[in-house]
Amino acid sequence: MSEPRTIPRLWRDAIAANRPGAAYLVGHDDHWHAVSWAEAAERVDALANGLLARGIRKGDAFAILARTTLEWTLFDFALAHVGAIVTPVYANNSPKDVEYVLDHSDSIGVLCEDAAQRAKVDAAHDQLPNLRHILTYDDLPALEEEGRAFAAANPSALDESVAAVRDDDLFTYIYTSGTTGSPKGCMIRHRNYYAMVAVIDSLPGVVEEGDLMLLYLPLAHNFGRLMHLAGPYAGYTTAFVPDPTGIATAIPSLRPTVLPSVPRIYEKVHTAVVSAFAETTGVKKRLIDWSVGVGRQASALRAAKKPLPAGLKLQHAIADRLVYAKVRDRLGGRLRTPISGGAPLAQEIAEFFDIFGIRILEGYGLTECTTAATINTPEHYRFGTVGPAFPGFELRLAEDGELLIRSETVFAGYYKEPEATAAVLDADGWLSTGDVAEIDTDGFVRITDRKKDILVTAGGKNVAPQNIENDLKTSRLVSQALVVGDRRPYIAALITLEPDEIGKWAAANGGEGDMGTLARDERVRVLIQGVVDDVNRERSGFEQVKRFAILPRDFSVEQGEITPTMKLRRRACMEHFANTVEELYSAASDEPETTLT
Numbered sequence: 359m360s361e362p363r364t365i366p367r368l369w370r371d372a373i374a375a376n377r378p379g380a381a382y383l384v385g386h387d388d389h390w391h392a393v394s395w396a397e398a399a400e401r402v403d404a405l406a407n408g409l410l411a412r413g414i415r416k417g418d419a420f421a422i423l424a425r426t427t428l429e430w431t432l433f434d435f436a437l438a439h440v441g442a443i444v445t446p447v448y449a450n451n452s453p454k455d456v457e458y459v460l461d462h463s464d465s466i467g468v469l470c471e472d473a474a475q476r477a478k479v480d481a482a483h484d485q486l487p488n489l490r491h492i493l494t495y496d497d498l499p500a501l502e503e504e505g506r507a508f509a510a511a512n513p514s515a516l517d518e519s520v521a522a523v524r525d526d527d528l529f530t531y532i533y534t535s536g537t538t539g540s541p542k543g544c545m546i547r548h549r550n551y552y553a554m555v556a557v558i559d560s561l562p563g564v565v566e567e568g569d570l571m572l573l574y575l576p577l578a579h580n581f582g583r584l585m586h587l588a589g590p591y592a593g594y595t596t597a598f599v600p601d602p603t604g605i606a607t608a609i610p611s612l613r614p615t616v617l618p619s620v621p622r623i624y625e626k627v628h629t630a631v632v633s634a635f636a637e638t639t640g641v642k643k644r645l646i647d648w649s650v651g652v653g654r655q656a657s658a659l660r661a662a663k664k665p666l667p668a669g670l671k672l673q674h675a676i677a678d679r680l681v682y683a684k685v686r687d688r689l690g691g692r693l694r695t696p697i698s699g700g701a702p703l704a705q706e707i708a709e710f711f712d713i714f715g716i717r718i719l720e721g722y723g724l725t726e727c728t729t730a731a732t733i734n735t736p737e738h739y740r741f742g743t744v745g746p747a748f749p750g751f752e753l754r755l756a757e758d759g760e761l762l763i764r765s766e767t768v769f770a771g772y773y774k775e776p777e778a779t780a781a782v783l784d785a786d787g788w789l790s791t792g793d794v795a796e797i798d799t800d801g802f803v804r805i806t807d808r809k810k811d812i813l814v815t816a817g818g819k820n821v822a823p824q825n826i827e828n829d830l831k832t833s834r835l836v837s838q839a840l841v842v843g844d845r846r847p848y849i850a851a852l853i854t855l856e857p858d859e860i861g862k863w864a865a866a867n868g869g870e871g872d873m874g875t876l877a878r879d880e881r882v883r884v885l886i887q888g889v890v891d892d893v894n895r896e897r898s899g900f901e902q903v904k905r906f907a908i909l910p911r912d913f914s915v916e917q918g919e920i921t922p923t924m925k926l927r928r929r930a931c932m933e934h935f936a937n938t939v940e941e942l943y944s945a946a947s948d949e950p951e952t953t954l955t
Contacts, residue, residue: 363552365438365529365587366520372590373399379568381589383597384428385608390597395590398432401502405436407516408505412491416441416522419463419531420491422577423447423456423479424471425600429495430577431586433469438548439516441523444530445543446578448922449475450915455541457482460489463531463543463773467491469498525549531773532580532725543773544725553766554584554728555591560749561735564695564719567593571616572608574599579923580729581699585618613690620700621707622924624718628707629834631685633859636834649677653713660712661741678715685714695719699730700923702805704828705742712741720744722805726782726789728767732803746801753797754788760809761795762788794822811928813844819900821849826893826903827926833889834859838913840931841903842939848904850942852935853886854912874910883908905942909935 361367373395380392414420420442424430437444445463447456449471456478460468466488470476476494483489493501509516529548533541558565565571565588573596575582589596594616599608605623617623635646652673656666666674686693696711698720708718722744723730731753734745747753751765768789771779782790794812796804807822814820823841830839830853837856843849860876863869863885869876876882886908894902913919919931932939 362523362548363525363556364520364523364527364548365435365551366523368552368555368587369399369402369435369438369590370520372593375593377567377593379593380595382428382431383570383595383612385597385599385604390612393428401432402435402439403509403516404502404505405433405498406439406505406519407509407512408501408503409436409440409442410512410515410519411504411508412501414440414442414467414491416519416527417443418467419443419445419465421445421447421460421463421465421468423449423451423468423475424495424577425449426573426575426577426582426586427471427495427598427600429469429471429498431596431598433498434577434586438523438529440519441527443528446530446532446583448576448578450922451478452918453478453481457485458540459533459543460486463533464488467493470494472496523548525552528770530583532583533578534725542775542778545770545773546728547770550728550767550769551584551587554730555588557730557748558588558592561733563736564733565592565594565616569594569615569695570612570692571596571618572599572605572612572614573597573618574602574605574608575618575620575700576922579700580723580725581618581620581923584729609688609690613692615692616695616697617689617693618697618699620924621698621703622701624696624698624703624707624711625831627688628710628832629856629859631688631710632834633862646681649681650713652677653682654709657709657712661739682714686716689716695736697721697733699723701925702824702828704832706829706832708741722793722803724791724793726769726791727763727765728769731763731765731767740798740800740802743798743802743804745803747803753801753803755795755797756790758809759794759796759806761791761793761803761805763791764788813841813849815843815849815900816845816847817900821901826851826897826901829893830889830903833892835863835885836889838926840913840926840928842932842942846943849900849902850939851890851903851906852909852931852938853906854909855882857912872910873912877908877910907935907938907942909938 377395381395381398382393383390420437422430422433434444445465447459467490468479470479472494479492526547526549528545529551530546531543532546533543571585571594573585577583577586586596597612599605638646655670656674659666693716696716696718698718703720708720711718717736719734721730721733731751732745732747754762756762764787768787771783792809794806794809796806807824811823812820813823821843826841827839830836835856837854840852841849855873864876869879890903890906913926913931919927919934921927
C-alpha cells in the first residue's frame with residue numbers, strides 16, 4: 359500500500375529527517391528567535407491533542423484569522439493532524455467579510471491573533487450558530503497544556519487521528535479574494551497540496567535545505583500557504599514578517615536567500631533604484647550608465663543562451679563589484695531565488711533586475727489549481743512569460759484563447775456552489791482559468807489578460823488593460839493605474855502618484871500641498887503625460903491611452919479597492935471614482951486628444 363499523500367505525513371516526514379537547522383525565525387524587537395524542528399513538532403502535537411481534547415474531529419471546519427506568524431503555521435499543521443478543514447481568513451478583512459467566511463464555511467471554531475481580531479468575530483457571533491470555539495493566541499499555551507494531559511491519558515489518539523486522514527479528504531477551504539462578487543470557497547484536498555509541494559522535486563536549486571525564506575505573504579492566500587507548507591518538505595527556514603511594512607528592515611538583518619512576493623515589492627525596489635540612479639551626477643552617473651549598458655548586453659546574451667565574450671565578461675565583473683552588488687544589497691545581498699506571483703510582473707522590471715544578477719522567477723497559477731501551474735527557473739526562463747508548465751501538468755488553449763489546466767493539483771470544486779464548479783471544471787478534469795494566454799513552441803506561457811477584464815471599445819476593438827497598466831507602473835512616478843474604456847470610444851486611465859517620488863519632485867520644484875494638490879499641479883500633469891506618451895509609443899491607436907486623470911489619493915485595501923494580495927478590484931475602483939471616469943469621456947470630441955498618432 360502506498361504512503362498517503364497528506365499534510366500530516368508531510369509534516370511527520372520532515373520531523374523524522376532530524377534536521378539540525380532552525381525551522382522558523384520569529385522577530386522580537388532587535389533580534390530573531392530560532393525555533394527548532396523538534397520544538398515545533400512538540401508544539402504541533404500538543405496543539406493537535408488539545409483540539410482532540412475539545413472535541414474537534416475530522417471534517418470540522420476551523421478558521422484562522424491572523425497575520426503571517428509562527429502560531430498560524432503550527433495551528434495549521436495541528437488542525438490537519440486531526441483531519442479538520444482549515445479555513446483561513448485574511449487578517450485585514452472587515453467584520454462583514456469575516457462573518458461571511460465563517461458562516462459560509464460552517465466553521466465550528468476560529469483562532470484569532472488578538473483581541474482586535476476577536477472583536478470582528480464577536481460582532482457577528484449571534485449570526486454564527488455553528489461557531490462554538492473562539493480562541494486567541496493568548497489561549498494557545500493553555501490549549502497545549504490540555505493537549506499534553508490528553509496525550510498522557512490517550513497515547514494513541516493522535517496517531518489514530520492522523521491515520522484516518524486520507525488523500526482525498528479536504529485539507530482546506532481557500533476563499534478567493536473576490537475581485538468581483540462574493541468570495542468562493544475553493545475545496546482543496548490533502549493530495550492536491552501534497553502534489554503541489556512535491557513539485558519542488560522537479561525544480562532543483564529553486565529552494566533547498568538550508569535556505570532562509572522571508573515570508574510576509576498572507577497565509578490566507580494560496581501563494582503564502584504553499585511557501586509555508588513547502589518549508590518542512592524542502593527543509594528551509596521560514597522567517598515570519600507579519601506586517602509588510604517591516605520588510606525593509608527585515609531584509610538587511612535576515613539576508614534571505616528566498617523571497618516569495620507579489621510584484622508590488624519588486625516594483626517598489628525598482629522605483630527606489632531608478633530614483634537613486636536618477637539623482638547621481640558626474641563620474642558616478644557615467645559609471646552607472648556604463649554598468650547598466652554592460653548589464654543589458656550580458657543579460658540579453660544569457661537569455662539567448664550565448665556565452666559572454668571575454669571582454670564583456672571582464673567589464674561585467676568590474677561593474678558587478680562597483681554597481682550590481684550594491685543593488686543586490688537592497689535585497690539582502692544573498693538573494694538567490696526571488697519569486698513573483700499573484701499578479702503580473704512587468705517585463706521591463708524583470709529585465710531590469712536581471713541586469714544586476716537578480717533573476718526574478720515569475721510563475722502563474724490560481725487558487726483553483728492549488729497555487730501554481732507554471733514557472734520560469736534560473737536556467738529555463740523567458741522574459742515576458744510565466745514560464746512553462748510544471749512536469750505532470752497539462753496545458754491547452756480553448757478556442758477563445760482561454761488557458762486550461764489539468765493536473766493533480768486541480769481543486770475539488772467550490773463549496774456549496776455546484777453550478778459555479780461546473781462552469782470552470784469539466785468532466786475530464788480540465789480547469790478553465792479565466793485567463794487568456796499564448797503558448798509558444800517551447801511551451802512558455804504568456805498571459806495576455808483576464809478573460810472577463812478584456813475591454814471592448816465602442817469601435818469593437820479588444821484591449822487587454824493589465825498590459826497597459828503594468829507599463830504605466832514601471833514609471834517611478836506612478837503608484838497604480840486603472841485602464842478603462844469598455845464600450846467607450848477610446849481608452850483612458852486613472853493614475854495615482856507614488857508618494858515618495860512625487861514628494862522628491864515637489865521638494866526640488868517648489869510644489870506644495872498634499873497629494874490632492876499635487877495631482878492638480880499642471881507641471882505634474884505634464885510629467886505624467888510624458889509617461890503616458892512613452893507607453894503609447896509602441897501601441898496601435900486603439901490601444902493608446904487618449905486621456906487620463908490623476909487621482910488625489912492611492913487605491914487602498916481599506917477602501918476595498920485592492921485585494922489583500924494587491925490586485926485592483928476594478929468594480930470598486932470604478933464605483934468610487936465614477937464621476938472622474940465620466941469626466942474623462944463627457945468632454946470627449948470625435949477626435950480625442952493625444953500627443954501621439
